[in-house]
Amino acid sequence: MAKIEAVLRKPVVKQGDNGCFEVTIGIGWSVDGIVGFITYDSYGEFRF
Structure with a gap:
């Protein structure tokens, strides 16, 4: 599960974005x- 979570979080690292x-x-x-x-x-x- 940790790999899936890492892939989902990757595009959210921009300033102003939250996940x-x-x-x-x-x-x-x-x-x-x-x-x-x-x-x-x-x-x-x-x-979503």
Whole structure:
């Protein structure tokens, strides 16, 4: 699993970009699902 995580994190090393593993997506107490990896950049763009 460590190799997969390293490959996913590689494009996120730019300043202003962030990434996180195992993110729960939902509103309030309702859980709609879990995303394996999500990124957010300084332009406000999310990628799953």
